[in-house]
Amino acid sequence: MPHGKPAGVACVQLLPDYRCALFGQPERPAFCVSLRPSEDMCGTSRVEALVYLNRLEKATM
Numbered sequence: 001m002p003h004g005k006p007a008g009v010a011c012v013q014l015l016p017d018y019r020c021a022l023f024g025q026p027e028r029p030a031f032c033v034s035l036r037p038s039e040d041m042c043g044t045s046r047v048e049a050l051v052y053l054n055r056l057e058k059a060t061m
């Protein structure tokens, strides 16, 4: 995504099964490689993680 990923838009590298198409590849963005998930970020389910992500995206729009 040469102009960055807008809030609310899925990354173009996100596969239909929610895996990263670039995982383990040198083309994977440095930010993604450096991201260290935490319990606060992930919660206990995919739904909780999406709530957290939506909150971050709204805060950075």
Ligand code: SF4
Binding pocket: 011, 012, 013, 014, 015, 019, 020, 021, 022, 023, 028, 029, 032
């Ligand atoms: S890890 Fe980065 S490149 Fe991969 S799907 Fe997520 S945002 Fe996109």
